[in-house]
Amino acid sequence: MTDSSDGAFPPGARVRVRRAHPPGHVRTPHYCRGHIGEVERLCGHFRNPEELAYGRADHAPLALYRVRFRQRDLWPDYAGAVDDSVEIELYEHWLEPAR
Amino acid sequence: MNRMTESDNEHPSGAPNAAPHDPSDIRGAIEAGRRHHDMGGLNAGPIDRDQHGHEAWEHKTDAILRLLAAKERGPLVRVDELRRGIEEMGPGVYDTLTYYERWIGSITNILVEKGVLTVDELGRRIEAVRARHASSPADGPEEGTQ
Amino acid sequence: MTGDNGATSENLPGSGHEHGHRHPNQPDLEDGPLGYYPAMADAVAELLIEKGVFGADDLRATIDYMASRTPALGARLVARAWRDPDFKRALVADSRAAAETLDIDTGPTPLLVMENTAHVHNVIVCTLCSCYPVFLLGKSPDWYKSRNYRSRVVREPRAVLAEFGTHIAPEREVRVHDSTADMRYMVLPMRPGGTDGWSEEALAALITRDALVGVCEVTR
Numbered sequence: 001m002t003d004s005s006d007g008a009f010p011p012g013a014r015v016r017v018r019r020a021h022p023p024g025h026v027r028t029p030h031y032c033r034g035h036i037g038e039v040e041r042l043c044g045h046f047r048n049p050e051e052l053a054y055g056r057a058d059h060a061p062l063a064l065y066r067v068r069f070r071q072r073d074l075w076p077d078y079a080g081a082v083d084d085s086v087e088i089e090l091y092e093h094w095l096e097p098a099r
Numbered sequence: 100m101n102r103m104t105e106s107d108n109e110h111p112s113g114a115p116n117a118a119p120h121d122p123s124d125i126r127g128a129i130e131a132g133r134r135h136h137d138m139g140g141l142n143a144g145p146i147d148r149d150q151h152g153h154e155a156w157e158h159k160t161d162a163i164l165r166l167l168a169a170k171e172r173g174p175l176v177r178v179d180e181l182r183r184g185i186e187e188m189g190p191g192v193y194d195t196l197t198y199y200e201r202w203i204g205s206i207t208n209i210l211v212e213k214g215v216l217t218v219d220e221l222g223r224r225i226e227a228v229r230a231r232h233a234s235s236p237a238d239g240p241e242e243g244t245q
Numbered sequence: 246m247t248g249d250n251g252a253t254s255e256n257l258p259g260s261g262h263e264h265g266h267r268h269p270n271q272p273d274l275e276d277g278p279l280g281y282y283p284a285m286a287d288a289v290a291e292l293l294i295e296k297g298v299f300g301a302d303d304l305r306a307t308i309d310y311m312a313s314r315t316p317a318l319g320a321r322l323v324a325r326a327w328r329d330p331d332f333k334r335a336l337v338a339d340s341r342a343a344a345e346t347l348d349i350d351t352g353p354t355p356l357l358v359m360e361n362t363a364h365v366h367n368v369i370v371c372t373l374c375s376c377y378p379v380f381l382l383g384k385s386p387d388w389y390k391s392r393n394y395r396s397r398v399v400r401e402p403r404a405v406l407a408e409f410g411t412h413i414a415p416e417r418e419v420r421v422h423d424s425t426a427d428m429r430y431m432v433l434p435m436r437p438g439g440t441d442g443w444s445e446e447a448l449a450a451l452i453t454r455d456a457l458v459g460v461c462e463v464t465r
Contacts, residue, residue, distance in 0.1 A: 021132020
């Protein structure tokens with residue numbers, strides 16, 4: 001399940017992480033929600049951890065991306081260099097297009 | 100309004116996260132929808148580089164999970180389920196337990212949920228293991244290695 | 246995997262204050278009553294074996310196999326990559342296939358190798374649980390799983406690196422990889438100067454676990 005052929009967002013696309021705070025198991029860190037980053041690559045397609053965590057595996061795999069965020073976009077007081085970045089793996093249903 | 104402090108971390112425009120807050124502010128985290136295991140960006144102290152030597156039961160716990168997560172056994176316990184169980188322990192227990200204590204606690208709960216093990220047999224066996232250890236502590240646990 | 250493993254991640258050069266003692270809250274098998282969770286681990290193992298879920302030999306073999314996973318495996322891949330540009334390209338493009346040519350198992354989860362350059366320094370964390378490239382580095386160190394590392398390294402990576410004695414020039418980008426999902430990561434450090442002509446074994450001996458996580462650089 002690691003083909004990297006198709007996904008909604010090509011490398012370089014600007015995406016915003018959805019702002020959502022579900023009560024269950026998710027793999028989208030709180031600190032990046034609502035923030036804009038750039039798709040670094042499509043990692044492939046994997047089953048949804050939000051379902052697997054509850055023992056359900058009977059669903060289609062989701063596209064998984066690595067998204068690059070600039071540190072200074074995430075943290076107002078970021079003290080490092082301007083180009084410093086964080087890359088996070090995010091499933092497609094957490095992403096929406098951004099300008 | 101202390102209870103709302105953390106919700107300021109996220110701005111509709113995606114403005115930068117607010118100043119890091121105290122991880123002990125459990126109510127603030129609840130209102131912000133941030134779960135306690137999701138700690139990226141929180142205030143925290145210096146990195147402690149002391150290393151404990153892994154014990155036999157920790158190697159065993161690690162191996163139990165790998166065996167239960169293998170496809171040929173279902174999997175009986177997926178890594179995602181392991182994580183979900185750990186996250187559901189709540190902040191007090193999560194931060195009190197060591198890493199592999201969280202693992203075996205979560206694995207065991209999932210095995211009970213799935214009917215692989217019963218609460219009663221676990222209660223009896225844990226007592227038996229501890230009694231065995233008390234009578235000959237030098238032997239350590241059975242099935243352990245290293 | 247959420248975790249880590251490998252019995253021998255202790256006592257590595259360059260990994261800091263590792264003297265094998267127990268933390269105060271670590272259950273101690275020798276000095277008192279058996280801790281509740283260690284007892285649970287034994288109870289669960291016994292019951293699963295009795296029920297035929299797996300065999301005692303499966304358990305033993307898995308423990309032994311995971312104990313064979315140590316940072317020496319990651320170091321070998323890096324040393325080969327330093328000496329062989331084709332291997333380096335292959336390792337970065339498809340680590341599983343490249344490692345297989347050296348009979349090294351990268352594990353069930355896809356592994357991405359992140360190359361440090363004059364422009365970028367990479368460092369790995371898992372803020373949500375502690376994902377770690379166990380199959381190449383063995384069990385993760387306690388600091389990697391600590392609240393302090395997981396909380397801080399995504400927000401103040403340069404301050405955290407400085408605590409490890411690592412100072413990255415401001416013109417180099419520090420790139421943090423938060424290992425949140427289905428990938429695992431290993432850093433391919435920069436080869437230190439003055440090692441021209443060194444053998445793969447001599448180079449591998451320089452490469453520490455902490456350099457493969459990205460909190461240190463490799464020095465002679």
